[in-house]
Amino acid sequence: MTRVKICGLQEVEHVTALDGADAAGFVFAPSRRRISIEKAARLAAELPEGIEKIGVFVNSGLEEILEAVEKVPLTMVQLHGDESDELIRGIPVKTIQAFSIRKLEDVEKLNRSIADFVLVDAPGTRFRGGSGKTFDWSLLAEAAVDPGRLIVAGGLDAGNVRSAIDALGPYMVDVSSGVETDGKKDSHKIQEFISLVKDDSMQNMKETKVEAGFFGRFGGQFVPETLMKAVKELEAAYAEAKEDPEFQKTYHDYLKEYVGREQPLTFAARLTEAWGGPKVYLKREDLNHTGAHKINNAIGQALLAIRMGKRKIVAETGAGQHGVATATICALLDLDCVIFMGEEDIRRQQLNVFRMKLLGAKVESVTKGSATLKDAVNEALRYWVANVEDTHYLIGSALGPHPFPTMVRDFQSVIGKETRTQILEKEGRLPDVILACVGGGSNAIGMFHPFITDESVRLIGVEAAGEGVDTDRHAATLTKGSEGVLHGSYMKLLQDENGQVQEAHSISAGLDYPGVGPEHVHLEDIGRIEYKAVTDEEALASVIGMSRLEGIIPALESAHAIAEAEKTAAGMGRDEILVICVSGRGDKDMAIYADRLEGLA
Amino acid sequence: MKRLAAMKDKGSKAFVAYIMAGDGGLDKLRSQVETLQRSGVTAIEIGIPFSDPVADGPVIEEAGNRALKNGVTLDKVLLEMKSWDFEVKIPLVIMTYLNPVICYGAERFAESCKEAGVSAVIIPDLPFEHQRLVSPYLKAAGIMLIQLVTLTTTENRLRDILQEAEGFVYAVTVTGITGVRDEFTEEVKAFMKTVRAKSPVPVYAGFGISKLEHVDLLRDDVDGLIVGSAIVKAFHEGEFSGIQPLIHAVTQTYPV
Ligand SMILES: Cc1ncc(COP(=O)(O)O)c(C=O)c1O
Numbered sequence: 001m002t003r004v005k006i007c008g009l010q011e012v013e014h015v016t017a018l019d020g021a022d023a024a025g026f027v028f029a030p031s032r033r034r035i036s037i038e039k040a041a042r043l044a045a046e047l048p049e050g051i052e053k054i055g056v057f058v059n060s061g062l063e064e065i066l067e068a069v070e071k072v073p074l075t076m077v078q079l080h081g082d083e084s085d086e087l088i089r090g091i092p093v094k095t096i097q098a099f100s101i102r103k104l105e106d107v108e109k110l111n112r113s114i115a116d117f118v119l120v121d122a123p124g125t126r127f128r129g130g131s132g133k134t135f136d137w138s139l140l141a142e143a144a145v146d147p148g149r150l151i152v153a154g155g156l157d158a159g160n161v162r163s164a165i166d167a168l169g170p171y172m173v174d175v176s177s178g179v180e181t182d183g184k185k186d187s188h189k190i191q192e193f194i195s196l197v198k199d200d201s202m203q204n205m206k207e208t209k210v211e212a213g214f215f216g217r218f219g220g221q222f223v224p225e226t227l228m229k230a231v232k233e234l235e236a237a238y239a240e241a242k243e244d245p246e247f248q249k250t251y252h253d254y255l256k257e258y259v260g261r262e263q264p265l266t267f268a269a270r271l272t273e274a275w276g277g278p279k280v281y282l283k284r285e286d287l288n289h290t291g292a293h294k295i296n297n298a299i300g301q302a303l304l305a306i307r308m309g310k311r312k313i314v315a316e317t318g319a320g321q322h323g324v325a326t327a328t329i330c331a332l333l334d335l336d337c338v339i340f341m342g343e344e345d346i347r348r349q350q351l352n353v354f355r356m357k358l359l360g361a362k363v364e365s366v367t368k369g370s371a372t373l374k375d376a377v378n379e380a381l382r383y384w385v386a387n388v389e390d391t392h393y394l395i396g397s398a399l400g401p402h403p404f405p406t407m408v409r410d411f412q413s414v415i416g417k418e419t420r421t422q423i424l425e426k427e428g429r430l431p432d433v434i435l436a437c438v439g440g441g442s443n444a445i446g447m448f449h450p451f452i453t454d455e456s457v458r459l460i461g462v463e464a465a466g467e468g469v470d471t472d473r474h475a476a477t478l479t480k481g482s483e484g485v486l487h488g489s490y491m492k493l494l495q496d497e498n499g500q501v502q503e504a505h506s507i508s509a510g511l512d513y514p515g516v517g518p519e520h521v522h523l524e525d526i527g528r529i530e531y532k533a534v535t536d537e538e539a540l541a542s543v544i545g546m547s548r549l550e551g552i553i554p555a556l557e558s559a560h561a562i563a564e565a566e567k568t569a570a571g572m573g574r575d576e577i578l579v580i581c582v583s584g585r586g587d588k589d590m591a592i593y594a595d596r597l598e599g600l601a
Numbered sequence: 602m603k604r605l606a607a608m609k610d611k612g613s614k615a616f617v618a619y620i621m622a623g624d625g626g627l628d629k630l631r632s633q634v635e636t637l638q639r640s641g642v643t644a645i646e647i648g649i650p651f652s653d654p655v656a657d658g659p660v661i662e663e664a665g666n667r668a669l670k671n672g673v674t675l676d677k678v679l680l681e682m683k684s685w686d687f688e689v690k691i692p693l694v695i696m697t698y699l700n701p702v703i704c705y706g707a708e709r710f711a712e713s714c715k716e717a718g719v720s721a722v723i724i725p726d727l728p729f730e731h732q733r734l735v736s737p738y739l740k741a742a743g744i745m746l747i748q749l750v751t752l753t754t755t756e757n758r759l760r761d762i763l764q765e766a767e768g769f770v771y772a773v774t775v776t777g778i779t780g781v782r783d784e785f786t787e788e789v790k791a792f793m794k795t796v797r798a799k800s801p802v803p804v805y806a807g808f809g810i811s812k813l814e815h816v817d818l819l820r821d822d823v824d825g826l827i828v829g830s831a832i833v834k835a836f837h838e839g840e841f842s843g844i845q846p847l848i849h850a851v852t853q854t855y856p857v
Contacts, residue, residue: 222699222726224656226776229753368662374653381655386777388753484700485726486653498674499704500652 008033017187213402218518292584300411305392318373319510320352322396327361397440398517401488412446464506465533475504555584615825623673
């Protein structure tokens with residue numbers, strides 16, 4: 001895999017962003033980014049272990065170089081001047097010699113270098129994939145430079161680094177100004193750059209990646225050709241609706257007048273006291289009409305379907321909350337509604353099945369596979385393939401082919417936006433930790449998205465560990481899964497070594513899915529969100545705690561976030577703030593509670 | 602695969618048979634291929650079972666589930682094919698969903714296909730846009746990637762897709778999944794004519810073709826027909842002889 005060097009480090013705060021990089025460069029030559037040997041030593045001490053520390057010099061004497069090698073200490077030396085071979089031989093660590101390439105003779109010079117590595121620099125030039133005006137990268141190919149000792153620098157950034165790698169296959173890429181904003185290193189850009197370079201498993205995705213619909217390397221539109229037209233139409237229609245104030249107004253009117261938003265951010269005084277740590281706040285999605293966050297998305301998509309001239313809706317449902325939300329909105333807006341639901345889930349969520357039927361929806365039982373959410377999605381997709389011209393697939397989580405993950409996130413972001421305003425009003429500052437449960441990931445991404453760029457806010461997604469992540473009965477996709485394609489998206493899956501998708505298990509029907517939305521996988525990949533897993537038993541215990549301390553009976557799904565919150569709170573101080581997304585209420589789970597909590601003290 | 606173009610030039614029609622690898626046990630695969638070859642089919646599509654076959658109807662899905670229960674995997678199918686010592690005279694095409702390929706590794710997949718004597722690959726959930734994920738490796742191994750077009754493929758897309766077409770084009774006859782169907786609309790005939798007029802390679806129609814009437818209706822407007830569920834069903838029920846008339850109806854040349 002191609003290595004990454006981030007050059008011109010000056011601040012400690014950027015050192016942590018180097019996670020995943022292979023080398024850090026300190027500039028000792030006259031430059032805007034020049035630092036002293038002492039400063040470099042301090043930065044070097046903070047760097048993750050195993051990362052190369054490279055000093056950059058221009059025509060310095062051997063003595064100065066040796067001093068830096070010893071004091072920082074440096075593991076490599078990079079030379080940009082007219083250093084003699086003799087000087088290079090005197091350097092006790094590995095060396096890199098830099099060359100500016102303009103014509104074929106320059107390349108020949110480079111091939112004669114005695115340094116361990118050669119770096120090609122194109123000052124003031126952007127990489128142009130072989131057709132550059134002042135710098136022709138094809139010269140390198142012509143002159144047969146050994147890619148195993150080649151380092152490429154000069155004008156690289158997130159937009160062109162993949163084409164540089166694909167064209168030259170270098171040992172390392174070197175970036176400096178490409179990861180800066182206004183002349184200063186930018187942690188976000190550094191991370192983006194690293195993740196792009198480390199993206200070898202999907203090397204050939206470079207063309208699609210720059211298109212919309214990918215989060216890092218995850219996402220895409222992996223659907224049969226029959227659906228491509230519909231998916232593209234949806235993409236265009238949503239892009240338009242998103243920018244249309246009229247559409248946004250209608251959507252928000254429904255949220256206010258029909259769903260009952262905005263929902264409170266309730267201070268949980270007794271939970272706070274019982275846990276003895278941070279101030280605990282609850283985002284009350286349980287108070288939505290139909291009992292969960294799912295309706296935020298169902299309304300948005302139903303309005304979009306109407307805008308596209310489609311009056312038939314197909315949807316899948318796991319716990320039945322999304323099915324109920326969809327059936328509700330279809331009743332309200334007079335749309336035809338077919339809901340696919342696994343036989344096993346129908347058994348677990350009887351009450352919701354009856355609600356959907358009462359609302360006029362057709363509920364189709366799915367008996368295939370594990371007869372849960374995954375199989376319901378399969379059937380809904382097949383139904384959509386066969387009825388695509390007049391039917392909209394109203395997917396219930398941040399899953400599926402683009403634009404679904406983005407669209408569902410946007411419709412659910414109302415959760416995080418409200419929370420942000422509310423906490424600033426109540427506390428005058430952002431929370432320290434936010435937790436949400438993760439099935440496909442819609443309530444979590446809706447809650448987290450407005451906080452993604454607030455680095456001080458720790459975001460924790462909570463998956464279902466079922467009977468334990470070390471058994472084969474769990475739904476902890478981010479904790480235990482591996483990369484693959486299911487239901488139109490490149491994401492993480494529970495699968496066997498042959499790529500067969502496995503059954504997920506959770507007491508909670510809404511978390512019982514062997515995949516997770518592509519944006520979550522990306523945010524885990526770049527280290528922005530942490531994901532934890534909570535067992536059936538732990539979730540059930542939290543149901544009791546929350547019910548008795550706060551008088552709020554949570555949905556089984558939400559109870560997973562509460563259970564993890566208790567563990568997180570144990571390590572936090574009293575002046576800190578923790579927010580839990582209570583994604584839904586427990587009415588639908590009452591039969592399970594009655595069964596499992598029977599005789600509780 | 603060169604023969605397919607020659608057949609088109611001569612005006613004779615191709616019959617492509619689909620089977621599910623390992624339905625009834627992986628040891629059946631060899632004899633099924635031999636039977637089909639003897640029966641005069643033009644090419645054989647060998648399906649790899651997958652846990653979530655969203656493009657397939659119940660007949661193929663159930664066959665896939667039986668194969669999965671028998672422990673059949675992409676790896677085992679390719680190894681089995683590699684071991685064959687009888688003469689394979691017709692192109693063998695692997696039909697698989699994308700995830701098993703990603704899991705196996707696209708490059709390794711292409712190489713193993715080559716070793717197994719595979720001529721082409723069909724991946725129904727890998728749309729044109731994302732084909733770079735596997736196509737460079739297939740190309741390097743000299744294996745064709747078959748393009749699919751459907752009734753919902755827009756004009757511009759059709760042009761782009763046909764530009765990349767190699768071997769043959771798989772023209773999907775229905776807006777739906779694989780399976781046995783009763784009828785085809787005029788729209789389908791018109792669609793086949795359009796694709797055929799624009800395609801640089803032979804155009805084969807597939808999905809839902811199971812009866813002589815379907816053959817009569819579509820035969821003139823395509824270069825060949827692909828039959829899946831009917832054959833899978835016949836092998837499963839041990840009634841292969843029922844398929845023979847269908848093969849004949851497609852491949853026989855009528856005296857002018
Ligand atoms: C109350 C509740 N919370 C959470 C979920 C999980 O879905 P997601 O991860 O998309 O928020 C569900 C799904 O049915 C649910 O009903």
